[in-house]
Amino acid sequence: MEERGASVVKRQPERLPGRSAAYDNLCVAICHDLRGPVATAGAAIRSLSRRLASTTSGDAQLIDIARQSLAQADELLATLPRLIAGAENVTIAPVDLNELVDVVRDDVRFELRLGQGTLRVYGRLPLVLADRERLRIALRNLLRNAIRYRRSSPPLTIALRAWRRGPRHTLTVSDNGIGIPRAEQQRVFAPLVRLGGSTSSGSGLGLTIARQAIEAMGGTIAVTSRPGLGTSFAVTLRSPFASP
Secondary structure: OOOOOOOOEEEOOOOOOOOOHHHHHHHHHHHHHHHHHHHHHHHHHHHHHHHOOOOOHHHHHHHHHHHHHHHHHHHHHHHHHHHOOOOOOEEEEEEEHHHHHHHHHHHOHHHHHHOOOEEEEOOOOOEEEEOHHHHHHHHHHHHHHHHHOOOOOOOOEEEEEEEEEOOEEEEEEEEOOOOOOHHHHHHOOOOOOOOOOOOOOOOOOHHHHHHHHHHHOOOEEEEEEEOOOEEEEEEEEEOOOOOO
16 A cells, blocks of 8 residues: 555565566576676776776776676676566655666766766656665666667767656656667567667666566556657656555
C-alpha cells in the first residue's frame, strides 16, 4: 500500500518471460567469477597511472579510457545479479530527480567529456516514487546509450524534460544521435541486442537492465526514434503526492 509523501513499499521484481531460476543462478555465478579479474586489472591500471604521472597527454587519455572501461565492467558485473536475478526486494520511496540527475551526471562525466557531449535539464524535475539506486542505474544506462549512439556531427546533446499527467510523472531522455532503424525499434530492450552504428563496444544489456529496473519499481519505459535525427526514451513513474 502506498501512502502520500514518504512511503516505503517492498515489492519483488518479476523475471523476464522465458527466464528460469537456473538461468538466473548461472548469471550470478558468472558475474561473481568475472569480478575478480576485472578488479585486478583495474587495480593494475590505477597503479600504472600513478607511476606514469609524467606520460604524454595521449597516453594519459588511453589509460583513463582503460580505467573507465574496467570500472564500467565491474559496475555491470555488480549490477546484474541484483537486477536480473531479482534477488533483492525493491524499496519504493520519494526520489528527487534533480538531485539524482546530478549524481548520474557525475557518473558519466568522463564518457560525456570523451564524446564531447552536453547534458541539459529543462525546468525543475519532480519527485517520483522509485527505488533510488535502480533508477540511478536506469538513467545512467540511458545516458550511456545516447553517448554510444552519437553522430560525428553535430555535437551530442542530451535533453531531460519532465511533465505530469494525473498520478504519474514522465521523464524523457532525448538525444540528437543516429537514431534507431525502424526495423530495430521493437527489440531495443531485448537482452544482448546491439544496434548498428555504435561508436563503441557494448554488452547489449544496458537497455534491458534499464527496463527491468524501471518495471520493478512499477514504472514503464517507451522509446521513439527518428533514424538520423535522434532517440527519446520516456520513463513514467508514480508521483508521491498522488492519491492512493
